Amino acid sequence: MKVKNVGRVGVVLLAAALGAAAMAGPAMADPNPSTDFRTLTGVGSDTTQDVMNGFGSLVTDGANAKVIASWDARGSVQIKTKAANCTFNRPDGSGAGRQALRASQGENLGGTNGGAGFFQGANVANCVDFARSSSYGGPTPPTTAGNYTYIPFGVDAVALARNANGDIPANISFAQVQRVYKCFDTAIAGNPVTPRMIQAASGTWQFWAGKMGITEAEINLGDYSCLARDTDSNPATPAAPNFERVQEHDGTVLNGNLNQIVPFSAGQFIAQGNTAAIQAATGVTVTDRRGQAALTGMRLPGQAIQQPVVGGILNTAFPLRRDVYNVVPTADLADAAIVNAFVGANSKVCTTTVNVGGTNRSVIELFGFGKRTNGVDLLNAACGATDLKANA
Structure with missing residues (x-):
């Protein structure tokens, strides 16, 4: 993975520590034992x-x-x-x-x-x-x-994750985000920005790409050359891009990458911060993969900024929400x-x-999601x- 715009030694050291901690944590919570075949x-x-x-x-x-x-x-x-x-x-x-x-x-x-x-x-x-x-x-x-x-x-909300140590603004407009993912802009508020993608089979990516107004066909044709690439990609050949796809809801991909952004489920972000309570109440281990990621607030034209998470609870009024x-x-x-x-x-x-x-507490809400009655x-x-x- 290419680390871009790493300007401070302390950031790099913290990124390494957080990455190691994430790798050390448990990654799965399948049925235990695996031979526990249920209905x-x-x-x-x-x-x-x-x-x-x-x-x-x-x-x-x-x-x-x-x-x-x-x-x-x-x-x-x-x-x-x-x-x-x-x-x-x-x-x-x-x-x-x-x-x-x-x-x-x-x-x-x-x-x-x-x-x-x-x-x-x-x-x-x-x-x-x-x-x-x-x-x-x-x-x-x-x-x-x-x-x-x-x-x-x-109910979930899909927000933009940025590196908390970088200069990407904490609150941005939907139009700004869309222009960045369509490669019309390469900066937000004067700060260089590189948008990242998550795996194509992800429902989060399908939702996000739809909101951004981009398609897989366009991506594969090289229409969006500003998207983050693998380290072996050749920037001189945008018609045959080797774009990097990262696992969704993994904020550690932003560790040390101060100018990168990626979509992130607010429900997952909350759950990854509730690991102790979830473990105690349900016995389920949730891996905290937030790393240096922070979620941004967002506004639609003519509307006030909405935060995806308010007081540790998902904000169901956030503009980019989904069932x-x-x-x-x-x-x-x-x-x-x-x-x-x-x-x-x-x-x-x-x-x-x-x-x-x-x-x-509702299990739905403990794991970070909203409940609609x-x-x-x-x-x-x-x-x-x-x-x-x-x-x-």
Whole structure:
């Protein structure tokens, strides 16, 4: 990774220390033991993997058996989700998680995946029950018809992360951010800036790219030569760029990089700061990857600056907010386990609380997300709603 604009020895030393600490921490919270095969198996989003691990620890059936097995997006070890067969690579991100779910339903994804029921060369038929997704993968406008149902459980905000030791302003306008990601501007308030990307299969990136008004096709054509590159990239060949993709919600990529910015889930940022409380209340280990990252405030034209996090709580009025989902086959909406876990305001994910410092707190909110009890529209729905659908 190329370190740019490192102007102070102290910053470099702190960056190294923070990076080492992040590497030393635990990286996963899969079902333990890994042979604990549960009723509902989920894969996908990095954004919501921690909160779903929380529900995996807490949601039980009438026999007091854990119901939800949620496998992390990150990690080099393959996962095995069911007792027979079902060994495959981890789907890293919302898009990959939804693909794995579709393959599990017997769809043919084509390409290098393999034939019907295959994901990344492995037969995953009947291996995945739900996909964690931080974005809606359906058409515009959203629809109420489709083979897959997006069941919202929380509200997230996607903010811009900057290095807290740098000179990028703490509050910026949406127009400024968009102009930087479209490479119209290479500075904010006179400070040079390099925008970074996260993995393409990430729901966070899909959401962010949509808001920025850029597409993967344009990126691959080299239309945005200002985006951060790998160290072996050749700046003289923008038509064949080797752009760097970093893991989402990992602020350590900004350590020592004083002029770089990257999108970051506010829900993840809060959860990574709540590690002790989460561990004590749920037994789930959340890795603090914030590093030197700080979130910026943002404003839309004619509106006041909104902070993504206020008093340690997600601000649901932040301009770039989104619902986060558990995606299930529409045909399985009558399945008792799925209904009990995900469907409706009385479902386990919508109602489960834990004691934190003598106060009962929603698990959704403990892990950094907001909870919506009254729906506004399909993309701003109430927890447990089943109206939003798509075929992907």
